[in-house]
Amino acid sequence: MADDERVGQAAFPQGGAGAGPGGRRDFLATAGSVAMATSLAASYGTLAVLAGRFLYPAGSSPAAWMFLADMAGMKPGDSFLYRTPAGASVAVARVGTRGDAGDFLALSSTCPHLGCQVHWEPHNNRFFCPCHNGTFDPTGKATSGPPAAAGQSLPRYPLKAEKGLLYILVPVGAVS
Ligand code: FES
Secondary structure (H helix, E strand, O other): OHHHHHHHHHHOOOOOOOOOOOOHHHHHHHHHHHHHHHHHHHHHHHHHHHHHHHHOOOOOOOEEEEEEEEHHHOOOOOEEEEEOOOOOEEEEEEOOOOOOHHHEEEEEOEOOOOOOEOEEEOOOOEEEEOOOOEEEOOOOEEEEHHHHHOOOEOOEOOEEEEOOEEEEEEEOOOOO
C-alpha cells in the first residue's frame, strides 16, 4: 500500500492525490477538458466538410481534359463506352460529319432510373435502356419509359477537338 502511495505522489508531486493546484483531480479535469475540446473540434470539422460537399458538390472535384478518340477512326453511327479515371461510364457516339466536336455525343451511360447501362441506337437517333425500355434523345433528355415519367436525363460531358483528336472533360477525383 505504501508503495502505491509513493508512486502516486511521485506522479503528482505538488500536493498529493486529488488535493490543491496540480493535484490528480486538476490533472484529470484538464485532461478531460482537452479531450472534450479536441472531440468538439473534430466534430465541427467533419460537419463543415459535409456542409461544403452539400453546398458545392461539383466544385469539390477537379476536372481534366482526357483523350477520347481519333475522330477519323469513327464514322457516323459508331459508338463505344469510355470509363473515366473516377470510374464513371460514358457512352460516346458519332452523329455528324462536319469534322468537329459537334459531331459527337458523350453522355453518362448509367440510366438514372435504376442504373442499367444505356446504349446508342443510330437507326433511332436515341439512347436506349433495355431494362424498362427507357429512351433518351441525343441531348440526354428522357423521352419514354420510367425515366421520362420521372423527368430524368443523362448527364452530358463537354467535348473538344484538337488536330483531329477528340477530348472529354471529366472529373478526375474519386467518385463519392
Ligand atoms: S433502369 Fe433504365 S429504364 Fe429502368
